[in-house]
Amino acid sequence: QAQFVESGGGLVQPGGSLRLSCESSKTIFGFKAVGWYRQAPGKQRELVAAMSNYGSSTNYSDSVKGRFTISRDNAKRTAYLQMADLKPEDTAVYYCNIGLWAEVLSGHPPDSWGQGTQVTVST
Numbered sequence: 001q002a003q004f005v006e007s008g009g010g011l012v013q014p015g016g017s018l019r020l021s022c023e024s025s026k027t028i029f030g031f032k033a034v035g036w037y038r039q040a041p042g043k044q045r046e047l048v049a050a051m052s053n054y055g056s057s058t059n060y061s062d063s064v065k066g067r068f069t070i071s072r073d074n075a076k077r078t079a080y081l082q083m084a085d086l087k088p089e090d091t092a093v094y095y096c097n098i099g100l101w102a103e104v105l106s107g108h109p110p111d112s113w114g115q116g117t118q119v120t121v122s123t
Contacts, residue, residue: 009117022096030074038092
């Protein structure tokens, strides 16, 4: 059983919006920080946004600050990434994962990765 199932990606024009979802099968989901990451072709995976276990703290990369919003519903074991004003440089496969706050921020959470969801921003 996949630990993380990401969905909601697609093709969108610059300036458009998408909402990504990440459903987890992990029973400890609500006790862990969650992070959204992305990997563009030829580049390393990078942290985009993170949220602490109960949502009191968030962290965003400079490249998405003010455009992306992370949220979570622990009862549904689901994390969300609302993306607005999308740019071609946001094109990537987007993943989620959980871990301790430091692990999520470091980009090295302990759990295996899901398949991700492709986001393509293009005219």
